[in-house]
Amino acid sequence: SRSINLAVVPGDGIGQEVVAEGLKVLSAVLPQDVKLETKEYDFGAQRYHATGETLTDADLEQLRRHDAILLGAIGDPSVPSGVLERGFLLKLRFAFDHHVNLRPSKLLPGVATPLAGQPEIDFVVVREGTEGPYTGNGGTIRKGTPHEVATEVSVNTAYGVERVVRDAFERAQARPRKKLTLVHKNNVLTFAGHLWTNVFNRVAEEYPEVTTDYIHVDAATIYLVTDPARFDVIVTDNLFGDIITDLAAAVSGGIGVAASGNINPSREFPSMFEPVHGSAPDIAGQGKADPTATVLSVALLLRHLGYDDEADRIDAAVAADLTERTGKPARSTSEIGDALAVRVAG
């Protein structure tokens, strides 16, 4: 019989609330014969304050044993900026080699967008997750003096670029439009830019059916607001991916519905799924958070584990729920979760 052994990290702020709804929908969608086991972990601000720990080697040993990880949100104003981000989120992505950071954007009919004219938006960003300016390489000399120098080193390898570019070509090939756009800044960041561009062009030869193009990251932000329909699959560097996926989320229904997967395609390590939004401490504990992004992250998780039908059912339930929201009164976090659980079970 089948089983899913899931690590659950509610985390900080609204993390608890949204993860509860994600699990509710997951239980509702899974067939009877699939045994769902969950284990909750207490990572986040509270544990950091109590113990000084963010993510220990022993924690990583435990997490490794799971099939996947579902995360709510990590981050709290009481912790200095960077401590939990580098100490937990990025540490996990690097330790488990989550090199494919997958972030789909789809604007459903009737869903609010800041853009005029309700444009067609349906693309996926494949963001590199283990290299670029995120490696923590760099340092500071003469800290706090008028002569301080601080560096950040973006590290890019042919190995790291090729595997994520290849993943993006596979995804583009599997979609109806079969189009892949490389986003970088190769006219200024020429060392990294040439590596990305050369690897991209070389791998492209193996995918003659996929149409390719290249745009600079600054121009990409323009297209995301003036002509988002031009995008099908985007592959990009870790930092550019961070920036453009927040913008992509904003134009395609908002950060409340943006899901992401931190994926290790080889399955050597468990992959981690999380909403793109953060812990939103200002609305935490009030039942105001939209759990949709977490529920959609559960769908990405199911797809990664091979439960495609169940993932499709979640996507369809969310689409129906979103398109029917217009004009209705706002619902609480658990009301939205309940509605989605009913839909996927039906």
Next chain:
Amino acid sequence: SRSINLAVVPGDGIGQEVVAEGLKVLSAVLPQDVKLETKEYDFGAQRYHATGETLTDADLEQLRRHDAILLGAIGDPSVPSGVLERGFLLKLRFAFDHHVNLRPSKLLPGVATPLAGQPEIDFVVVREGTEGPYTGNGGTIRKGTPHEVATEVSVNTAYGVERVVRDAFERAQARPRKKLTLVHKNNVLTFAGHLWTNVFNRVAEEYPEVTTDYIHVDAATIYLVTDPARFDVIVTDNLFGDIITDLAAAVSGGIGVAASGNINPSREFPSMFEPVHGSAPDIAGQGKADPTATVLSVALLLRHLGYDDEADRIDAAVAADLTERTGKPARSTSEIGDALAVRVAG
């Protein structure tokens, strides 16, 4: 008697056309007693193909003698990506220490924006121009092999950050709302991020009237489309500034009206003024380019040289022209230039 000794670099693509209109408006706005001398330089793709040169030491010696530089656009598909960008544009910014890269964004009533609901947009981005990931620091080993490693080093100094942060505080202080936002990614790029944040907070103490806040660059792209009215003055790093000013241009009337100044506030070297748009080779030579961004760059140039009244007259002429465009047939590059020249002279 007063005089302006201007270096003019039409450059590539639509550069020629838009610069001609910029000069037309400049001549029309200047009082009789101001002597305008211009000297044209042939930098760009053609000279590169003919001589292999982009910007020589002798060129820099000549350019130094001018009061300011007006640039159209540099860049052509016949030149490999990065050659003219690094070899001319960035070389000039670095050689003349253009550390304040000024990019105002203002959405005028009636002007088209991709955003719904015609939001209020009136802010200025102060982008650092001589540091960060733009220094060209970095390199490549094992190029073209499966073991290639390419690095890009972002270099940030207390000296460089403080002077641009100070400039931004001065600008914020002089505006009615007196608000300054630091945009960075200090939760991930912790070395550079802490330097920026610490310098920002320290300088803030000297400007008690200025309200300050901080947002991550990814979140900034969200606010730029959902709540652009929250911004008054933004100060940011070279690369983040590059990215968010293209987005800012897109939402506030388009790249056709986005002006920029590459400013050396000490006036030790001439400052350079250019439209944010590129050379747009696809529409070059057809009289289709909108010269407004260049004309607004001329206004920034005049303001930098102390001709505030003349700069105000250009801004007012452009505002009037833009708000009256709606519903009218498209005009050619020179028709728009003529109309603006008439307005500023009147």
